[in-house]
Amino acid sequence: MSFREKIHWVAFVGLVAGFGWYFLSYPWATANTRSGMLTSVWMLFPTTIIFLVPMIAGSAYFAIRTPKExxxxxxxxxxxxxLKGTHAAYYPLVLGVWANIFAMINGLMYGWSVNILMATLVLSELVRVGAQLYYYRRGY
Amino acid sequence: MPRLPFDNDIKTLRFLSGEMTQGDLGDRVGVTRQTIAAIEQGKYSPSLEVAFRIARVFDKPLEEVFRWAGD
Structure with missing residues (x-):
């Protein structure tokens, strides 16, 4: 397994762990209020830490083990x-933007908007990294 | 996955070149060991430039390294 493939696995696990925690812990009942939006913003700090710490630690660990690669x-x-992974991620990104437009037209705001955009970003990233991992395994 | 319409003799040529490793060939060509492995197994179609570079490492013409197998 190449260095980049390992880093992709770390990113995939970090995304699932960080944003999995976020979406499971978010108080959805308050999502359509200003306080719901602020909760989102505050929850992004621990989410970022959960995501970034394994990324940094994993990158450092694998870089020390295989410095040449x-x-x-x-x-x-x-x-x-x-490129193929980025292309695959384009589709959920477009769907998410459309979902957000639809939500805003129908009066959903603040927290919902932020969460739909965040879910869009996370889903797109998962598709990108997941597709890249699939291609690494397949050969290209 | 559709099979590539050409075969290659990279594995044999590596063996004949002093049992050169995939990593050594990758270093000389400018790609990773995993890319050489994917080319050898017919999973990845290299660019013309990489194909020529591989052939040059073995001091062979391109058609002695890669052979068209489709119709």
Whole structure:
């Protein structure tokens, strides 16, 4: 498994852990209020820590274990995998933006809007990283 | 996954070149070991540039490293 593939696994697990906690703990009953939006903002701090700490620790650990691989530039296959993953993530991103527009037109605001956008971002990232992991396993 | 329409002899050529490892070949070509493995197994179609670089490492013409197998 290459250095970049390992880092993708760490990012995938970090995303699931960080934002899994966020979406399971969020007080959905208050989502459509200003306080719901502020709760979102405050919950982003621990979420970011849950996501970033394993990312930094994992990157450092794998870079120390395989310094040569860590310093290699992306080759053409990895660039292709990168592009394919980003392309796959475009679709949930578009769907999420449309969902947000629909929600705002129908009077949902603040917390819902923030949460729909956040869910869109997280879903897109999961699709991107997940697709890249799939292509790494498949060969390209 | 559809199979690539060409085969390659990279594994044999590596063996004949002093049992060169995938990592060594990758270093000389400028790609990762995993990319060499994917090319060898017919999972990844390299760019023309990488194909030429691989052939140059073995001092062979391109068609002695990659062979068209489709119709």
């Amino acid at each position: 860590a310093n290699l530039k992306e080759d053409e296959r990895e660039k292709l995998i990168h």
